[in-house]
Amino acid sequence: MTHETPGDNPVEREWMLQEQAAKAERLGLDAHDEAKLQSYRAVVRVLRQPLDRDLPLDFASQVAREVRRQAADDMRLELYLSWVLLSVLVLALLGLVARYSGLVLSWFSNPWLMALAACFALPVLLGKLPGFHRRPG
Template sequence: MNQQPPAPRDEDVEHEWMLQEQALQAERLNLDARGDDALHRYRLVARALRRPLDENLPTDFACRTALQAHRHATSGMRLELWLSWAMLGVWIALLLVLMAVYGGAWLSLLRPALPLRAMTNPWLIALTVAVALPVALEQALRRKEA
């Protein structure tokens, strides 16, 4: 049965709403059924909703339902993780191909953007990567969790 009143301008929906409310009240008060067929049908629905379930749920119903939902969610996450790793592999392969094709020419493009000392000192480059990579990964994980 409806839980909210209908929109005020729809007369058909409002009529159905009133029939449902009348049937619910008639069923609560145990009034005699009248000749209206729609009212009788709604009374049957109200009676069925008030009756307890015939069968009891198993004792581990909630646990099984949660486990099934978890399996469904993790199967989608596995696919997402696999696709992420595949995309990362494609990017790495593309980077290796570009490095093989262009050699050190791409390094000369970065020289104006970086200080000259950073380009000549490989330890400073390694330190920058070692600091920046975990920070970037942590931010990516936070975005994924949110």
């Protein structure tokens, strides 16, 4: 406990006795010690006994299940929020189309713009078709 010589200090001597008792019980040494040490060993032996209650045997699996349940709840919330965001974007797009319908119609009436759009859209649409995949090599 302090930095004095163990023999000089009664508190230090007592502490060392306690530690000696703890070590003897931990190592399961034979009990042929002096009476004072034996009394500490009796105390330590009681302190090393298991607690009167314990967690249920399936505690770990219960907690793991709860973690999975909470993760699934979080995932559901994320999915719900994604749908809400997507709906807002679609509505905004529709609003823009309605607001600038004249401009959009002029784009559709321009054949060159329509051809350009078809050039982009056609490969994408063809790629979605089943069995229409580029062969390697």
